[in-house]
Amino acid sequence: xxxxxxxxxVKKIYDGKTVLRIDExxxxxxxxxxxxxxxxxxKSTLLQLLNGLEGSSEGAISxxxxxxxxxxxxxxxxxxxxxxxxxKPTLFNSSVYENIAYPLKLRRxxxxxxxxxxxxxxxxxxxxxxxxxGALTLSGGEAQRISVARAIVTHPKALLLDEPTANLDxxxxxxxxxxxxxxxxxxxxxxxxxxxxxxxxxxxxxxxVFLLNGQIVESGxxxxxxxxxxxxxxxxxxxxxxxx
Amino acid sequence: xxxxxxAFVKAIELLVSFDEELYGIIFLSxxxxxxxxxxxxxxxxxxxxxxSMGRFWGxxxxxxxxxxxxxxxxxxxxxxxxxxxxxxxxxxxTLRLLFTPxxxxxxxxxxxxxxxxxxxxxxxxxxxxRISKTAISLGASYTQLVLxxxxxxxxxxxxxxxxxxxxxxxxxGAVMMVGGNIRYKTRVMxxxxxxxxxxxxxxxxxxxxxxxxxxxFIVNILLDYFRDEKEVPRT
Numbered sequence: 001x002x003x004x005x006x007x008x009x010v011k012k013i014y015d016g017k018t019v020l021r022i023d024e025x026x027x028x029x030x031x032x033x034x035x036x037x038x039x040x041x042x043k044s045t046l047l048q049l050l051n052g053l054e055g056s057s058e059g060a061i062s063x064x065x066x067x068x069x070x071x072x073x074x075x076x077x078x079x080x081x082x083x084x085x086x087x088k089p090t091l092f093n094s095s096v097y098e099n100i101a102y103p104l105k106l107r108r109x110x111x112x113x114x115x116x117x118x119x120x121x122x123x124x125x126x127x128x129x130x131x132x133x134g135a136l137t138l139s140g141g142e143a144q145r146i147s148v149a150r151a152i153v154t155h156p157k158a159l160l161l162d163e164p165t166a167n168l169d170x171x172x173x174x175x176x177x178x179x180x181x182x183x184x185x186x187x188x189x190x191x192x193x194x195x196x197x198x199x200x201x202x203x204x205x206x207x208x209v210f211l212l213n214g215q216i217v218e219s220g221x222x223x224x225x226x227x228x229x230x231x232x233x234x235x236x237x238x239x240x241x242x243x244x
Numbered sequence: 245x246x247x248x249x250x251a252f253v254k255a256i257e258l259l260v261s262f263d264e265e266l267y268g269i270i271f272l273s274x275x276x277x278x279x280x281x282x283x284x285x286x287x288x289x290x291x292x293x294x295x296s297m298g299r300f301w302g303x304x305x306x307x308x309x310x311x312x313x314x315x316x317x318x319x320x321x322x323x324x325x326x327x328x329x330x331x332x333x334x335x336x337x338t339l340r341l342l343f344t345p346x347x348x349x350x351x352x353x354x355x356x357x358x359x360x361x362x363x364x365x366x367x368x369x370x371x372x373x374r375i376s377k378t379a380i381s382l383g384a385s386y387t388q389l390v391l392x393x394x395x396x397x398x399x400x401x402x403x404x405x406x407x408x409x410x411x412x413x414x415x416x417g418a419v420m421m422v423g424g425n426i427r428y429k430t431r432v433m434x435x436x437x438x439x440x441x442x443x444x445x446x447x448x449x450x451x452x453x454x455x456x457x458x459x460x461f462i463v464n465i466l467l468d469y470f471r472d473e474k475e476v477p478r479t
Contacts, residue, residue: 076383090375154383
């Protein structure tokens, strides 16, 4: 089993308050890892630590075999092995094509290759006909599909998704889930998806991490977590009960 | 009411007669304000971007000072420039710039600087907070992020420049003080209106006012265009 992300004794402190405390967490490479938990559990903070958008206050995070301790930033070339999609799609004020081409241009990919790759992902997300349209004129579902397309166009080693289907209609949810599975199966991307939707975690996740109050309550293979959770709080959360 | 009607007719007559003095005044107004905008934009836009995206001690205080300076009275700026360039007391009196269009450009540049800087700070701040995490997560370096922020804020920055231009075109105190309203030399639209009013030539003053208003309209149409471009509605 190869590990893509490993966290040891990681703490994230905001204004003197510890919002995340993880003693140990290993996220398997090539798998879909779902982080579940109620609002305020620290799911998004964890994702931002993995992506290097936030630095940890204590502890060490390893990505793809490289260890990063407090104060050590992930170098650009390592950061470019990852891509992240946020809950609220943030598109740039340019065409759909230009939005998707952006991460490729950052990496100085030749124009011809960019065109080919952008058209490939546009086909995948079903928005080939919108290539020349202004990105800010898209509907919420289309905008999120473009966000996902923009993230996977570089074939990242790690795809981090922060509640990518929240507030979307079922058709768009299904399509985005299909794209996530495709990125994982066709390109071997390690997926880390934050979701509070139990059904989605069950549908997508190979492994589940249950976070509560900034700490891991339980983690393991999806089938075990959902069928035979060891912790009472996990069990209650899966049943849809309030946990705190 | 007749005043306004006659003034409107007079304004049309002045424009179609291609009166040399009037067109001289219009072109000087445009030249002074456009030059001031060009100089101030070259300084204020990078300054605004730097302040907005930078992290440094005293940033809040600096932004507050810039915001307060946006409403600085033009006569105060005019007075300061007058003193600096003055033959008697000015440290730059040897340049002999007082009562020249250059002095007017300097005064208007100082007036436009805080406006463009302040509005650029706001424009960049809003774009930066919206897109920075996305851009970094997609693999942007800091330089690439700065370039993207500038690109995304381009309409708002353009809007800031046009807002300042509109303010300069309508400004009278500073140009009157350092330009002196000298016929064929430093007389611009606003100082000409003030002069005609002083002479009791209200019709001519109003006619010039109508022409100035038309120019302000054109500036505002441009401003609206930039605003529309910036705020593309979601469907």
